Amino acid sequence: MEGCFGMTTDTDLDPVRNWTNWHERRVAAVAAPHGPLSLTGTHWLSDYPEGRIPAVPGVWRERVDGVVLTATADEGLDVDGRPLAGEVVLAADRGPIDGSRVSRGGRRLVVMRREGLWAVRDFDPESPARREFVTVEATPYDERWVLPGRFHPYGESRTVRVENADGRERGLGLAGELAFSVDDSEHTLQVAVEPDGSLWAVFADGTSGLTSYRFRFLRPSPPAADGTVSVDLNRVLLPPCAFADHFICPLPPPGNTLSFEVAAGERTVVVR
Template sequence: MSDDAGRAWKDWHEHRVDTVSAPYGPLALTATHWLADYPDGRIPAVPGRWQETDGRVRLTATEADGLTLDGAPFAGTARLDPDHAPPAGARVAAGPLHLVVVRREGAVAVRVFDPDSPARRAFRGIEVTPYDPALVLPGRFRPYGEQRTVRVETADGQVRGLGLDGELVFDRAGTEHRLHVAADGESGALWAVFADVTSSLTSYRFRFLKPGPPHRDGRVTVDLNRAELPPCAFAEHFICPFPPPGNTLPFEVTAGERRLKAALAPPF
């Protein structure tokens, strides 16, 4: 292992820990409220009245609700689009709680991020496998030509569409493997959700791989050392997609993030 590669991986791991444990990181998510479940707009324990109108949200509040909008005390009515900024920059807050509007397949929800969440207080770190240069593999992106959508189960037990743009093809120990991947429309960065032989045994039930954008000729580096846990590993209120058909690797990926470190046992 070169010093530079090992140092870069260590920096990546430390950044991941800092990101997930931040005050409004994934560990802070305590609820996802789908507005279709609250036709009167009243969400238990969430101030204000939240109603969907033409794909947007109409928020109505009084001074007694104690909400802020864009950092200023809010009373009245506002129309909100889904948040595109990180939860730390959410437009609506109720004291330390950040209230984030999201939309998935036309359904709108309000998410609650609490920096004092039980998950964040219990966090002890991420179990991770030390860097192994043998798991940095050359690969190639083969686009489909047009995006395909497959229906997959998500972490909340629903079935939703997952857009896929091509295949990530790589060789390991003389055997070719493929993962169906999505490509970001702006940066071209690739993203895959995959399982392997260790899934649900010595690692979380599935993980993400984000190898970045491919070169113009399709070349891309597949670094299994940077396999990472999905958001739903940190909070059950995320709706992460499960791996699509074909994205279960037939070997052990003993690399990258594996699962959350267990909480310390209480003293006797």
Template structure:
């Protein structure tokens, strides 16, 4: 059985892994731009070379040798069709040290620019967090909906987009049951976008919570000490969704990450 000391040590190790993940060369702090191709009908994106256009299920990139782009590690001189990338580390297109992955959101194509020399990465000094408190680790239960739902919520860039929800996560705090609407990730883990009484004052205006995949009976440990800052709290170019209706907790959640250090 884990002791309080074990739990605190595990939390500290999680914090160290989190900082290392954020700080990697092509981690979130390296993002310097998110560009929707629908906003650039001529295929020209400010700050990027080449011509980027959509063609059904692919992005078509046309570049000359003088542009200095590489595709799969080789100089690009001509045209290439691009499917969505898994992430910046495996992006097919690069410009020097920069990686230019493409992705698709709600049927729209996006190009992102990751630069290891980004100021956000260079100036990063860490994340402020509340101290670990074992009282914020509680048993929970996942209650799936009969069918997946989607709600439109504002995103950090001001645009409303759909947020898919698969059920609710129930847990008890101070003798009262609370619920959060959650999505189920590909690995079965749960993801919630939430706010609370500290949001926008003591902590960032909203945060994320992730839990392990629930057991077959729906039970799952909810560790609010591991509440996360969304990527848009660290870099402006992310388009994080705001909490859906009902996901604002009516108490001060003084647990987890608060804000980027120095904010």
């Protein structure tokens, strides 16, 4: 799944101030040098059998256990902070983008793997999207969108095939359903469980493609032992692919289109 860039926890007890601080930090994280706006390409190595990716230095070849990068000194690549002249085997980068092993000046070349396929992502702080970015439009905090919910885990995790933002179909793991009520009507979303126990839903609603992006993310905190969880729709997020076309965010699985308008949270990207 795609990262959400800049998620943090607030300790301020005033909900409006808490949300405002969260939103400001979120905008700053999006606009950071290696935030989602800086992604200029996701290059699947299976598309480049000769190992040469246009506009990306070096020769990149995939093998079962990693990616072999070969470069000459004049190509200007650094690996672990040192110039590369020769060959190195790379595993998938797991940490922050600016901590990726391969760099060229300000650019970060991030190795990733999805469903057995290897790719290289190019994050460039000088990307046109980052230069043109103004802010993330979000609806101001409204306490009515903070709803009690309950997580109902499945007996065992499920995987469904869904279309991704790049047009390819991939598996999306789901661990249960999140139930909550709006105007006395109950609604459910299929959700994944993150490594830290928090929930993650990909959903659409009555605003999608109209006054908000075509789908959005919801990331509630870990449920309590009895399954209860706060569903704060004020913190609905734009997916990474709203900021750069080269992310491969999953589209909502069947059943995750809400029948009402979620007029809350992040709505659209504002550009010059």
